Amino acid sequence: MKALLNWLGHRSGLGRPLSAFLFDPIPGGARWRHTWSTLVVFVFLVQVITGCFLLTGYSASTQTAWESVHFLQDHTTWGWLLRGIHAVSAQAFVVLLALHVLQMVIHRSYVAPRELNFLLLLALLVLSVKISVAGWFLPFDQKGYWAARVPLNLIGLLPVIGPWAQQAVIGGADVTHLTLTRMVAFHTVYLPATIGLFLGLYFLLTHRHRDAIPAPDNDRDQPWWPHQALRDAVACAAVLAVVLFVVWRPWSADGGRGVELMAPADPSELYPAARPEWFMLWLFEFLKLFPGEREFIGAIVIPSLALLLLAAMPWLGRWRMGHAFNIVFVGIVFAGAVGLGFRAWNKDRLNPEHQQHRARAHATAERARQLAGAPDGIPAAGALSLLRHDPFTQGPRLFAQHCASCHRYAGQDGLGATPDDPPSASDLKGFGSREWIAGLLDPERIATPHYFGGTAFSNRKMVKYVQSDLADLDDEEKQLVPKIVAALSAEAGLKTQRELEARDEAVIAEGRELIRSDTFFCTDCHQFRQPDEDATAPDLTGYASREWLTDFLRNPA
Incomplete structure (x- = not known):
């Protein structure tokens, strides 16, 4: 390794900074808790690499976005794996950043001179959520479209600049081709560049203030290479294994792999079962506590105050009682998020109507992919036009809308729901058989x-x-x-x-x-x-x- 650094230093002048990074001593020696920074960078790089490949086949318009993702998912060799790794890594990125914040607070690694490290980490956590929300829109399917509409609507609640900011993000009064173009720009250029810059600064500051990391006096210092490097490699491999396991979905009853691709987005048809990604379910449930005009409090006021309090922790933590308060506050926030997330998941699991909406949406998605994969392919009007002219899709909807007030189909309204009123006409399942x-x-x-x-x-x-x-x-x-x-x-x-x-x-x-x-x-x-x-x-x-x-x-x- 030293011979390689000498050669590289002689040719490029980078030998000294690389040598300092690799061989400067880590106080207390190699530790598993020091792998967090590497894990965050690793997962971000996985997103960047897979995203670059995905971008080569993506077409940003309301008539081609879903279609290009469908081709990648169903007709490109290992395309489902590439898309799955990208999506699950994005979720892992948010989770790792949140856990890293918790770890820094617990170990009091946020006090001087590491205040900027902590503030950068908070900024990265906020940016990771923003880039994730921008990514929900890109497949332009029912799930992503309706899930992303909620945070986009919340932008309009911002005081003074809300309506302007909302229109600037959407690109107009409603979702159009321009919306997808802007979401692609946010998701693939502006936000990744900002995250990359912040990660670089965070990594440099972490190395600069390495001596400030609390360590037991009886542990001897060790360089990053090879002791900490081995732990970092093992941790990265473990995270990648978890990502691949989630993408592969061996527990799936239908044998599906990768991440879901629902039916093409239809702004005229509400998707009641739309939910944010699992790591954001807590916020979905939290907002229910502030209905109507009070939504501004739950969506803007409380999260802003919580972020300000988190940002003040490096200064509050200078005192023992302040550090104890920080630990209790972060513990309450994490426990509340987990509890609210579980509550939202469990309520949906036990809600027959929600399960019916999900089953119907999955059936429509499967039908859309069947139609798109037919020999005639997808028309210029897009895959949504296939569903709008498909008797197997529109027939049950028309039956539920116009016929189910009197008739039934297998005892239901044609869409899987059972009307409250008794039937006043015959059940038409198998009619004519x-x-x-x-x-x-x-x-x-x-x-x-x-x-x-x-x-x-x-x-x-x-x-x-x-x-x-x-x-x-x-x-x-x-x-x-x-x-x-x-x-x-x-x-x-x-x-x-x-x-x-x-x-x-x-x-x-x-x-x-x-x-x-x-x-x-x-x-x-x-x-x-x-x-x-x-x-x-x-x-x-x-x-x-x-x-x-x-x-x-x-x-x-």
């Missing part, structure tokens, strides 16, 4: 809430016909009912029954004749495959097919 029609013609089931039980027709002709005429058939005639079921279900043309109907062509043909027969006299009320001006009940021609449903919705009468 053989199973559904068989239940409709079952004397035991037709008057249940699944069919006519909750409607105004529960005592009308159809129910009476099934419960009396069909119920009174002899055994031989009852054996013919499944053929009517097959024939009527075939009118729907369901894709799921094509093979079955191809095999049962003869049964279906016989069932059609039975519908028109005098034994069952269905056509006394219904029209079926030929005009009937005297029909008083729904037309059974094409019953439950796409065309039949379209005509019915346009003209229910």
Whole structure:
């Protein structure tokens, strides 16, 4: 090592500063608690390196941001790993800085001459949260968009400059392409450069004031190389192993790896299950204590006072009672943050409505990725247009909005929720299928809430016909009912029954004749495959097919 330093010093003039860094004695020798500075720098460098690679494939606009991240996540070799390491390292950066603050307070490493070290560390902690929030926006998915809207809205609460600052950050009155461009600039240029500068200053000051670190008198001094270097390397390897473990997610039930990519952001559709990252859940829960106009107190006043008190700790800690106060205060803050974070997580875990929103969001995200990965690819209008024109996505939403006040789908509103009011019309899950029609013609089931039980027709002709005429058939005639079921279900043309109907062509043909027969006299009320001006009940021609449903919705009468 010394030979290398001599060569480097002769060629570049850097030998002396490097030698001082490597071989100047550390008071008390190598210690694990001295690894914090190296860990913080290491995790930041991991973010920078992975971020540079991610930036080469990212496109900042509302129509290409999600799309470029989707390509990286799902179609680039090891792209999910690269994005996962970057995201989890950002979380680790915040946690390590917070723990480093706690460690400095406990060991009284913030008093003179290390006041600037502590203030720089506090500034780094604030900047780490800001760069993380800016990063939430970049995938431009539902989770990141709605989670980031909260801190962006809080900017507007700042006195005097709030509205101006909010508009300057967003780039206008609402989120547009310019918002993403500014977030990219904050996340990849301005904030990283500031953090890098502060880290450099912090590292230099840490080395400069190394002699001020409290150490037992009986421990001998040791140089950084190789004693402390080995501990730093082991600590960095351990943190990297934890990051990789979290990215790999071996506990995931769906086998997913990396970090989540939800559906493309849709400003017109609220995402009620949006939450900040786990290390910010405590603030999410804390703000609930200050509803309405008092939100300013919880979002601005109390955090500002807490930061000012933290910044004053190097001077308060000069006295023994002041140091004790600092430890108690920081302990209360950390315990409160952990407690509030756990409370928020546990409330969401036990909230069925929240879990329904999450399940629905994950289903929509999976559908978005399926559509984006289809052979036709993503149109110029962006992946959001795929969801907006997707029947499997919009159908349940329209059902919940326009149909679920009367009907149910498997007992729910189509989106997984159960309405409070009882149904006043039939349950439409499996509508048109053989199973559904068989239940409709079952004397035991037709008057249940699944069919006519909750409607105004529960005592009308159809129910009476099934419960009396069909119920009174002899055994031989009852054996013919499944053929009517097959024939009527075939009118729907369901894709799921094509093979079955191809095999049962003869049964279906016989069932059609039975519908028109005098034994069952269905056509006394219904029209079926030929005009009937005297029909008083729904037309059974094409019953439950796409065309039949379209005509019915346009003209229910």
